[in-house]
Amino acid sequence: MSAIRVENLTKRFGDTVALDDVSFEISEGEFTIVLGISGSGKSTLLRCINGLTAPTEGQVIVDGDPVTSHRNDVAMVFQQHNIIGGMSAYSNALSGSLGRTDFLPSLLRFNDREDKLQALEALDMVGLLDEAEQRASQMSGGQQQRVGIARALVQEPQILLADEPVASLDPGSAQTVMQYLRGAAEQEDLTTMISLHQVNLARQFGERFIGLADGEIVFDGYQDDLTFDVIDELYGGIDMEEYLSGNESDTTVA
Numbered sequence: 001m002s003a004i005r006v007e008n009l010t011k012r013f014g015d016t017v018a019l020d021d022v023s024f025e026i027s028e029g030e031f032t033i034v035l036g037i038s039g040s041g042k043s044t045l046l047r048c049i050n051g052l053t054a055p056t057e058g059q060v061i062v063d064g065d066p067v068t069s070h071r072n073d074v075a076m077v078f079q080q081h082n083i084i085g086g087m088s089a090y091s092n093a094l095s096g097s098l099g100r101t102d103f104l105p106s107l108l109r110f111n112d113r114e115d116k117l118q119a120l121e122a123l124d125m126v127g128l129l130d131e132a133e134q135r136a137s138q139m140s141g142g143q144q145q146r147v148g149i150a151r152a153l154v155q156e157p158q159i160l161l162a163d164e165p166v167a168s169l170d171p172g173s174a175q176t177v178m179q180y181l182r183g184a185a186e187q188e189d190l191t192t193m194i195s196l197h198q199v200n201l202a203r204q205f206g207e208r209f210i211g212l213a214d215g216e217i218v219f220d221g222y223q224d225d226l227t228f229d230v231i232d233e234l235y236g237g238i239d240m241e242e243y244l245s246g247n248e249s250d251t252t253v254a
């Protein structure tokens with residue numbers, strides 16, 4: 001059974017067609033990167049998959065069930081780190097356990113030893129165990145994003161979505177965050193979908209790629225199929241000379 005099945009998904013915002021009859025299936029454990037220029041529909045697609053946005057037509061099936069609202073087994077990491085600056089990295093990670101159960105029971109679970117261990121394990125997985133006590137607001141953008149990933153992991157998702165998780169980071173931090181994301185996804189055997197602006201990072205870390213343009217799928221394939229011609233078609237103005245010269249870390253295209 002596919003982990004995610006998107007069936008004839010269309011999303012309109014007034015006259016704007018953000019997604020236009022999009023269909024694909026993602027197998028369990030696949031690490032997929034969604035590519036496309038700004039406005040191509042990447043965020044809308046991810047938001048429909050985790051139930052934050054309701055489709056106009058079509059549906060998303062997760063683990064055999066149609067998505068009708070937000071699901072706790074689908075975790076999302078956002079571009080803006082969405083963590084609480086005044087709390088420690090550890091407390092932020094631990095708060096991921098709140099989404100797992102109803103509010104009151106989850107509050108009572110807040111002190112569960114198991115949850116605490118899990119928060120520490122998740123911080124370890126993103127390389128921040130030594131910084132567990134540090135206040136999130138005092139951490140770098142990349143570290144804060146890793147805290148966000150740790151919190152998502154504590155949620156115990158089956159599916160991990162990340163909407164441009166490294167868009168606001170410098171190239172080095174972006175690389176590090178992607179390394180931890182891929183590593184955690186592999187370790188936890190998560191089905192993962194990430195939207196990215198950076199083609200170089202996509203090629204480096206992606207397994208499967210879905211390319212969107214004007215809300216339609218224009219590419220769906222694996223590493224070997226993602227040729228420069230495909231990238232050029234997706235992004236048009238990308239500076240391929242710079243890309244091929246190895247100065248890839250700044251190849252942000254949208």
Ligand SMILES: Nc1ncnc2c1ncn2[C@@H]1O[C@H](COP(=O)(O)OP(=O)(O)OP(=O)(O)O)[C@@H](O)[C@H]1O
Pocket residue numbers: 013016017018036037038039040041042043044045254
């Ligand atoms: N809540 C909304 N209300 C109105 N229009 C929207 C809304 N959300 C998205 N859109 C429009 O839908 C289209 C797709 O937007 P979306 O954010 O999904 O693209 P994207 O590829 O994620 O872009 P970016 O990379 O800039 O985040 C755009 O034209 C956008 O303006």
